[in-house]
Amino acid sequence: xxxxxxxxxxxxxxxxxxxxxxxxxxxxxxxxxxxxxxxxxxxxxxxxxxxxxxxxxxxxxxxxxxxxxxxxxxxxxxxxxxxxxxxxxxxxxxxxxxxxxxxxxxxxxxxxxxxxxxxxxxxxxxxxxxxxxxxxxxxxxxxxxxxxxxxxxxxxxxxxxxxxxxxxxxxxxxxxxxxxxxxxxxxxxxxxxxxxxxxxxxxxxxxxxxxxxxxxxxx
Amino acid sequence: xxxxxxxxxxxxxxxxxxxxxxxxxxxxxxxxxxxxxxxxxxxxxxxxxxxxxxxxxxxxxxxxxxxxxxxxxxxxxxxxxxxxxxxxxxxxxxxxxxxxxxxxxxxxxxxxxxxxxxxxxxxxxxxxxxxxxxxxxxxxxxxxxxxxxxxxxxxxxxxxxxxxxxxxxxxxxxxxxxxxxxxxxxxxxxxxxxxxxxxxxxxxxxxxxxxxxxxxxxxxxxxxxxxxxxxxxxxxxxxxxxxxxxxxxxxxxxxxxxxxxxxxxxxxxxxxxxxxxxxxxxxxxxxxxxxxxxxx
Numbered sequence: 001x002x003x004x005x006x007x008x009x010x011x012x013x014x015x016x017x018x019x020x021x022x023x024x025x026x027x028x029x030x031x032x033x034x035x036x037x038x039x040x041x042x043x044x045x046x047x048x049x050x051x052x053x054x055x056x057x058x059x060x061x062x063x064x065x066x067x068x069x070x071x072x073x074x075x076x077x078x079x080x081x082x083x084x085x086x087x088x089x090x091x092x093x094x095x096x097x098x099x100x101x102x103x104x105x106x107x108x109x110x111x112x113x114x115x116x117x118x119x120x121x122x123x124x125x126x127x128x129x130x131x132x133x134x135x136x137x138x139x140x141x142x143x144x145x146x147x148x149x150x151x152x153x154x155x156x157x158x159x160x161x162x163x164x165x166x167x168x169x170x171x172x173x174x175x176x177x178x179x180x181x182x183x184x185x186x187x188x189x190x191x192x193x194x195x196x197x198x199x200x201x202x203x204x205x206x207x208x209x210x211x212x213x214x215x216x217x218x219x
Numbered sequence: 220x221x222x223x224x225x226x227x228x229x230x231x232x233x234x235x236x237x238x239x240x241x242x243x244x245x246x247x248x249x250x251x252x253x254x255x256x257x258x259x260x261x262x263x264x265x266x267x268x269x270x271x272x273x274x275x276x277x278x279x280x281x282x283x284x285x286x287x288x289x290x291x292x293x294x295x296x297x298x299x300x301x302x303x304x305x306x307x308x309x310x311x312x313x314x315x316x317x318x319x320x321x322x323x324x325x326x327x328x329x330x331x332x333x334x335x336x337x338x339x340x341x342x343x344x345x346x347x348x349x350x351x352x353x354x355x356x357x358x359x360x361x362x363x364x365x366x367x368x369x370x371x372x373x374x375x376x377x378x379x380x381x382x383x384x385x386x387x388x389x390x391x392x393x394x395x396x397x398x399x400x401x402x403x404x405x406x407x408x409x410x411x412x413x414x415x416x417x418x419x420x421x422x423x424x425x426x427x428x429x430x431x432x433x434x435x436x437x438x439x440x441x442x443x444x445x446x447x448x449x450x451x452x453x454x455x456x457x458x459x460x461x462x463x464x465x466x467x468x469x470x471x472x473x474x475x476x477x478x479x480x481x482x483x484x485x486x487x488x489x490x491x492x493x494x495x496x497x498x499x500x501x502x503x504x505x506x507x508x509x510x511x512x513x514x515x
Contacts, residue, residue, distance in 0.1 A: 049429060071434075078431030091423055102423075106432040108221050154430070 006057035082151030248452025255398025290369030409506025445507020453499025
């Protein structure tokens with residue numbers, strides 16, 4: 001699913017966020033990216049979201065070289081990728097239902113299909129009963145579940161999560177990880193960046209450890 | 220269609236959410252277009268009035284008291300030979316001139332009666348053709364008449380018509396210059412207001428970009444928001460101008476009684492009014508587009 005060959009990302013002239021990174025993630029894998037702050041986890045996720053392109057090397061997802069995509073191709077690529085952030089990035093003025101339905105709405109999906117699919121994913125994350133609530137009325141764990149529902153609404157082949165449990169306590173973190181495991185069990189490739197070693201130990205999956213932009217462990 | 224509906228819903232919602240700033244933007248556009256269209260209305264009405272006065276413009280050829288019959292006929296022949304300039308001519312004898320004075324100024328009729336002799340000269344009253352009244356042909360005719368024996372003076376209305384025409388041109392130029400400056404200011408205001416709305420929705424835009432929303436869905440609402448501001452502003456400007464024209468029509472005649480007929484003051488022609496609304500929308504659209512360019 002993901003193939004990186006000699007990927008380097010340079011900020012300024014001498015600061016490497018990623019250096020000569022080579023890795024492969026198979027389709028249907030569940031991968032943890034870990035390492036200290038500044039190791040390059042978020043940079044790799046940004047490259048995978050095609051927010052940025054590598055300065056050197058090639059990064060392919062499902063056989064497509066991300067650096068060579070046109071603007072329209074980037075849009076099409078991103079429609080197959082779900083993402084979850086540490087700070088949830090929910091829209092406060094919209095209800096839970098509207099937040100989740102926002103994605104198909106801005107992609108021009110039809111209304112009846114959109115409503116059916118929105119209700120389906122909300123049910124899946126267990127928050128269908130809170131669909132008319134606003135994000136600020138929900139707990140952190142609930143907000144992150146909404147963000148996950150939003151990431152899933154397009155039925156993505158790849159889900160990327162950047163410190164999705166960074167704002168949550170350990171019990172809620174495990175609950176969120178279980179959701180990611182369920183997503184993965186349905187065949188979706190999941191990449192989670194986290195510095196929470198204990199959580200990784202509890203979930204126990206393929207882990208890539210980064211330090212100073214290089215892979216120091218791949219187990 | 221779905222994209223247009225989305226853009227419209229988001230644009231109207233955003234207008235309402237930021238109604239304070241939107242109002243500022245709408246008023247700026249309204250003021251700019253009001254000034255522009257106001258000067259255009261004044262110029263158009265002035266030009267219409269000038270055309271009317273030009274049609275009624277007269278050339279008076281005053282004759283010497285001792286003019287001979289042949290000399291008078293010579294003057295008449297000159298006028299007859301310029302039928303491209305002269306619409307009609309009438310000979311007024313000294314007695315006719317005195318009668319007309321007594322009729323037009325009855326209060327002064329007694330004074331005229333007290334004079335030992337008739338002080339009014341005989342004359343030809345010449346009505347000029349509208350298109351020619353302000354032209355060189357009329358100038359040449361006047362010059363020729365001044366050189367003719369038996370003519371003591373030639374007067375006609377060209378100078379003040381020219382001055383008024385100058386005022387009309389000034390109004391048009393002012394409309395374009397001042398209107399242009401104000402329209403520029405309106406574009407900047409719309410850009411700033413739409414950019415404010417855009418900053419307020421950074422998270423939404425970020426999400427839209429990351430889910431692969433088409434650029435039209437990302438930028439469209441902001442462009443449409445500017446366009447709506449422009450359209451509403453232009454509508455307000457036209458409404459205010461219409462109110463102004465009505466006021467001039469009802470109150471104006473009392474102010475300029477006898478000088479000009481303000482009760483027939485005209486509004487902008489429908490095509491120009493439609494163009495003004497379209498222009499306002501374009502101004503807003505440009506402002507919205509400039510602001511929306513910052514959204515990828």
